[in-house]
Amino acid sequence: MRKAAPALPEKEVVLAITGKAHDISQDVEVIQSALAGEHAGIAAYRIAGGSGLLVPDTLKVALLFKSHHEGHRDALAKLIGNIGATPVAPKSDDDYVSQLKLGALKSQADVLSLATTLERGAASGYISQISSIRDSGLSQLFAQISADEMMHWTTLNGVIGGSLPAEPFQFG
Secondary structure, eight states, X not given: XXXXXXXXXXXXXXXXXXXXXXXXXGGHHHHHHHHHHHHHHHHHHHHHHTTTOSOHHHHXXXXXXXXXXXXXXXXXXXXXXXXXXXXXXXXXXXXXXXXXXXXXXXXXXXXXXXXXXHHHHHHHHHHHHHTTOOOXXXXXXXXXXXXXXXXXXXXXXXXXXXXXXXXSOOXX
C-alpha cells in the first residue's frame, strides 16, 4: 500500500529546524511553479496518450504516470488553497502542444523520449526547490514528489535503452 503524503501545513506553522513560526504563504511562488509543471505533465501524458502513437502496454504506463501527476496536482492545489491563494490554472491544450512541441511527435519513440526528458526535468526541479522552502512539511512533500518523478524517469529511461548516469548527483 502506498504511504500517504504528509499532512499539508497550516498557513502558519512552527518550523522544525528553527522552532520559529513561519508563514507558509512565503513559499507560494515555489508551490505555484510546481503546480504549473504538474499541469504541463498531465497535459503531455493526456495529449500524447490520445495521439494513437502508443501501444497498449505503453499507454497503460503513461496513464499511470498521468494519475501520479494528478495526485501531485491535487496536493499542491489543496495546499495553495489552504494558504488562501488561488491555484494557477492549467493552460489550454493548444498552449501545451506548442510549448512542449507535442505536434512534432511522430512515433512512440518520440513520445517516450520527450516524456523521459520532461520527467528528468521535473525531478531536478523539485530537488532544486527543496532548499528554498522554509517549511519542513512542504520540503518533505517536494521530496516525495521528486522521488515519483525519478521513478518515472528511471522507468522511461530503461524503456528507451538509456544508460544510467555514470556520475553521482545528476539531478537537482
